[in-house]
Amino acid sequence: xSAFAALSEAGYRAYVRDKTTLFFTFAFPMLFLVVxxxxxxxxxxEQSGQPYINYIAPGVLSWGVANxxxxxxxxxxxxxxxxxxxxxxxxxxxxxxAILASRYVLALAIGVVQSVxxxxxxxxxxxxxxxxxxxxxxxxxxxLGITAFLALGVIVGSYARTPEAVAAVANCLMIPMAFLSGSxxxxxxxxSWMQSISWVLPLRYVNEGISTAITGEGSSTDVLVACGGIxxxxxVFGAIALKTFRWSDRA
Amino acid sequence: MTPTSRAPDTPAVxxxxxxxxYGDTHAVDDVSLTVARGEFFGLLGPNGAGKTxxxxxxxxxxxxxxxxxxxxxxxxxxxxxxxxxxxGVQTQASPFFVRLTAREHLRTVAALYAAxxxxxxxxxxxxxxxxxxxxxxxxxxxxxxxxxxxxxxLVHDPELIFLDEPxxxxxxxxxxxxxxxxxxxxxxxxxxxxxxHHLDEAEALCDRVAIxxxxxxxxxxxxxxLIAAGSTVTRLVVxxxxxxxxxxxxxxxxxxxxxxDDVVVLETLDxxxxxxxxxxxxxxxxxxxxxxxxxxxxxxxTGTSQS
Numbered sequence: 001x002s003a004f005a006a007l008s009e010a011g012y013r014a015y016v017r018d019k020t021t022l023f024f025t026f027a028f029p030m031l032f033l034v035v036x037x038x039x040x041x042x043x044x045x046e047q048s049g050q051p052y053i054n055y056i057a058p059g060v061l062s063w064g065v066a067n068x069x070x071x072x073x074x075x076x077x078x079x080x081x082x083x084x085x086x087x088x089x090x091x092x093x094x095x096x097x098a099i100l101a102s103r104y105v106l107a108l109a110i111g112v113v114q115s116v117x118x119x120x121x122x123x124x125x126x127x128x129x130x131x132x133x134x135x136x137x138x139x140x141x142x143x144l145g146i147t148a149f150l151a152l153g154v155i156v157g158s159y160a161r162t163p164e165a166v167a168a169v170a171n172c173l174m175i176p177m178a179f180l181s182g183s184x185x186x187x188x189x190x191x192s193w194m195q196s197i198s199w200v201l202p203l204r205y206v207n208e209g210i211s212t213a214i215t216g217e218g219s220s221t222d223v224l225v226a227c228g229g230i231x232x233x234x235x236v237f238g239a240i241a242l243k244t245f246r247w248s249d250r251a
Numbered sequence: 252m253t254p255t256s257r258a259p260d261t262p263a264v265x266x267x268x269x270x271x272x273y274g275d276t277h278a279v280d281d282v283s284l285t286v287a288r289g290e291f292f293g294l295l296g297p298n299g300a301g302k303t304x305x306x307x308x309x310x311x312x313x314x315x316x317x318x319x320x321x322x323x324x325x326x327x328x329x330x331x332x333x334x335x336x337x338x339g340v341q342t343q344a345s346p347f348f349v350r351l352t353a354r355e356h357l358r359t360v361a362a363l364y365a366a367x368x369x370x371x372x373x374x375x376x377x378x379x380x381x382x383x384x385x386x387x388x389x390x391x392x393x394x395x396x397x398x399x400x401x402x403x404x405l406v407h408d409p410e411l412i413f414l415d416e417p418x419x420x421x422x423x424x425x426x427x428x429x430x431x432x433x434x435x436x437x438x439x440x441x442x443x444x445x446x447x448h449h450l451d452e453a454e455a456l457c458d459r460v461a462i463x464x465x466x467x468x469x470x471x472x473x474x475x476x477l478i479a480a481g482s483t484v485t486r487l488v489v490x491x492x493x494x495x496x497x498x499x500x501x502x503x504x505x506x507x508x509x510x511x512d513d514v515v516v517l518e519t520l521d522x523x524x525x526x527x528x529x530x531x532x533x534x535x536x537x538x539x540x541x542x543x544x545x546x547x548x549x550x551x552x553t554g555t556s557q558s
Contacts, residue, residue: 006362010348010355017350084344087312088403091340092363093332248312 003094007102011076015106025072025110029064029118033057036184037127047188050217057122057129058211059183064118065111065142066203067174069149070156072110073103074166077157081249090247104150111146119214132216137223141209144230148202151237158244177203202237205229261324263288263411263442264309269318271304278304280466282318286444291437293453294446296463297553302446305463306413309444310340323411336364339409343416345400347388353399354384357406364407374406377432379425393420401429405436412436414445418452430456454545462552469552474545481548485522486541489515493533502528 001009016022033056040052080086089099115138122129152173160166178184180194181203187195198204209226212218264286271279278301286292294302307313308320311327311334320327325334348356357371375381378398383391391399397420404412417433418426426449433456436443447453453460454474461471470477484506489499491513499508499515504525507518519525522540529538 001358001362001368003363003365006359010351010359013355014348014350079349080346083346083349084342085346085348087342087344088340088346088360089363090312090330091310091335091338092360092407093335093365094363095332 002098003092004098004101007089007094007099008105011102011106012109015072015110025068026114026117028067029060029114030121032060032064032184033118033122033127036060037122041126042128045186045188048186050186050188050215051128052186053122053127053129054215054217055182055186055188055211056184057119057127058214059178059181059186059207061115061118061122062145062181062203062206062210063174063178063183065114066145066149066206067170067178068110068114069107069146070153070170070174071166072107073150073153074157074160074170075163076103077154078160078163078166081158081246082161084248086247096245100154104147107146107150108143111142115142129214131214134212134216134220135214137220138210138213141206141213141223141226141230144227144234145202145206145209148206148230148234148237151234151241152202154241155237155244158241158246161249174203177201180204181207183207199229202230202233205233261288261321262286263290263323264292264444265319265321266305266309267319269305269308269320270316271301271308271313272316277301277466279308279315282463282466282468284461284468284471286442288442289437289440290442291433291456291458292442292444293457293460294444294463295448295450295453295460295549296446300463300553301466302463303415306415306444306446310338310413311335336366336407337410339404339407339412341400341404341412341414341417343419345396347396347399349389350387352385352387353380353391353395356388356399357402360403361406366407370406370408374402377405377435378402379428394422394425397421398425398429401432409441411442411444414443416446416448418447418449426452450544450546450549460545462549464553470548477548478543478545481543481551483520484518484543485520487517487519487522487525487529488539488541489517489529489533490537491515493537494529498532502532504528 036056037053040056043052044050045052045055123131156166156169160169181198181201183203187198205226209223212222262285267283269279269282282305296302304313308315309322309327311330314328323334323337325331327334348359351359354371354375357375358368361368361371375384378401380395380398380402383395388399401417418429421429433443457474459471459473460477461468491510494515496508496510496515499505499517502525504519504521505517506520509516517525
């Protein structure tokens, strides 16, 4: 078994055995879907004439997947470093890339399961999302989005030294970003300056890409633009992540 | 790698003028020493003496400020993936992959070293954890955690093993069992560098010990040589009922005599004649002789001796 496979397996086992995190990773976005879905049930957004669910479902899904990626790797890196597990790994010939790749594969798997469950609930008549034929275009957006936010999570997990710090920093980044990127509230109903600001946030591009793909509103160019935007953030976050990665808090 | 760097005549560890400071503190101050292949080397010293820093520099976890470090013919810093599989490291932190069982943890570590998966069961049994292999690492007792951490240092069959207070949390039985494991490793030709606070253990196991105080090596020799070179005072303990303090002090060669509870303790540099004199005065029944142990030497060298 390769180091990558062993770390992925260890990560998978640790993940599925942590029932609380497991539950909240999947239940939290669902909770938002239910709350917003019921509040705005059957209503349309005035500015665009689109049903609310077309905004909320892709928005909450993007946020849920991004949030899981940031928190997942952030907590694990902080914990592994604090418990000296990274030092143990450092004393083996395992390359850093195997550690990060194992977390990446896990994050992708979690994101895919999250998305499938989420969409399955969102298309129920109560919420009324109708899936467009262009939905497969959401997959590359999803994969790129997870990559970008995983890199962000590596930065958070390298910077933070305690679980409290991981939660504080990650929430501080993700909650305002969710609102400003239109995850919980349609951007079309927000002031235009706020819509302009949203383009500096990576989550905006994920929202845009997933929303375009699953509602069929907009063109394939929109998905490409979204992918390009996320790719840009991925490169920047990835470079910072590799710079900030530390094996130990002490050395 | 040139074949010559693997020549068995290169020492396991070679330090020359190694220094490391943190701010104004000289954690390690000009340390030079050599550990031969197959040697069981003990590093003793009070907490804060710089033992851990020194060992971490050998392991390649820290960079020395100055001086040369060679481990199995390689420089351990920066991280050298050629060297790492030949080293086994146990730290006091006992790091584990959370929510895995003991066996799963060890299997993961073995895979990280690209070691033979069959070594997992063998290593578990060598540290006596076979029965607890299915227990989650979070639920293991302190001693079991420590044994698992040691197993993780041994699973890839390393040539040079660093152990940081490996017997600290063990009960006497587990400690003796671990002594057997360590002796087995030594007889298999492995080199062991370890730190400990158990001086009896260092005396029983180590070929040589270094005593470290304030970042410097103050003594380095075999336990027997250290004891011989250190305190040469022998103490004779005689039941007080059979020998008075005055008589004891009158014996030729007795430097000092004191009463402790129900015994008289005689200190002498030459135990033979004194013992003969005691035999005449009180007989030898119940008389004990106490020669210096490594602990006496240690306390003397580290400046915490009471006398």
